[in-house]
Amino acid sequence: MILALAQHGLGEEALQMFENMLEIGIKPDHITYVGVLSACTHVGLVAKGRKYYKMMKNVHGIEPTSSHYACMIDLFGRAGLLGEAQDFIENMLIEPDVIAWGSLLASCKVHKNVELAKIAAERLLSIEPDNSGAYSALANIYSACGKWNEAAQVRKSMKDRQVKKEQGISWVQIKSEVHVFGAEDLLHPQRYAIYQMIAKIWEEIKKMGFVPDTASVLHDLDQELKEQILKRHSEKLAIAFALMNTPDGTTLRIIKNLRVCNDCHSAIKFIAKLVDREIIVRDATRFHHFKGGSCSCHDYW
Structure with a gap:
């Protein structure tokens, strides 16, 4: 329950549940603390994360596992404390694994720290080429x-090694059938009807104040083409299809295999307000509940 609350953006409620456990004498184990540290991570409670990490070791005598370390790296990294995240990795009592370096790399991507990203990627690839x-x-x-040339070099290296990129897909279940969408x-x-629907929605939300985040298109293209690509991201297509095939007022539930991008996150807030529906998107890290123009993650994910 603690972990579920955390994944739905209810970090404070998750931590209150943990405190209630302690009050009635239920002893936490290492799994409990994964949930607690995840709750701190999902809502950016850095000070509380530090507190509970120390409590885990000093009060309950639980030695950190790779999962606890990954939570702390994620906690510091998401909050922009990349130097602290790096120091934490270097002082771990176990050898950092793919998850540890991957957490740091993901945070570098969010905060656009190129130099530290290179270090994290190199260390990650030394473990898993x-x-x-x-x-x-x-x-x-x-x-x-x-840095388009550097990006091209990385993609060329990826191609030379025959490493295939994981495709971003989204899916939605309508009645008993699952519908899967890729970008474009x-x-x-x-x-054709889906594209017409998303084009109509796109114009309506722009009238409401939505500004496409063309920086989310990581290719050197003109603005118009970037906007065309953004319009056809997999989660937007899944939402357009679901709107066409469900009654007004129905809650939409979309699943995505990767992290939702900044543009889609912003667009879905506007779409939820436009159509007056709740839209729940589960991405690779958490559940986003979009309703009335806002998201349960408070734009922290």
């Missing part, structure tokens, strides 16, 4: 910072 996520994240960081999907039988 064919990790597509490391190549993709590093290339994306270079692209986000306008041309396979769905209702694709």
Whole structure:
């Protein structure tokens, strides 16, 4: 329950549940603390994260595992404390694994720290040479910072090693059937109607004040083409399809295999307000509840 609350953006409620456990004498174990530290991570409670990490060791005698270390690295990294995250990794009592370096790399991507990203990617690839996520994240960081040549070199290295990038897909269940979408999907039988729907929605939310985040397109293209690509991200297509095939007022539940991008996150807030529906998106790290123009993550994910 603690972990579930954390994943739905209810970090304070998760920590209150943990405190209630302690009050009635339920002894936490290492799994409990994974949930507690995750709760701190999901809502950016750095001070409380430090407190509970020390409590885990000093009060309950639980030695940190790789999962606890990863939570702390994620906690510091998401909060922009990348130097502290790096120091934490270097002082770990176990050898940092793929998850530890991957957490740091993901944070470098969010905060556009190129130099530290290079270190994290190199260390990650020394453990797992064919990790597509490391190549993709590093290339994306270079692209986000306008370092197009460096990004191209990383992608070439990825191609030379025959490392395949994981495709971003989104899916939604309508009645008993699951519908899967990729970016710019041309396979769905209702694709033309879906594209018409998303084009209409796109214009409506722009009238409401939505500004496409073309920086989310990590290729050196003109603005119009970038906007066309953004419009057809997999989660937007899944939402457009679900809106066409469900009654007004129905809650939409979309699942994505990767982290939702900044543009989609912003767009879905506007879409939820436009259509007056709750839209729940579960991405690779958490659940986002969009309603009335805001998200349960408070734009911290």
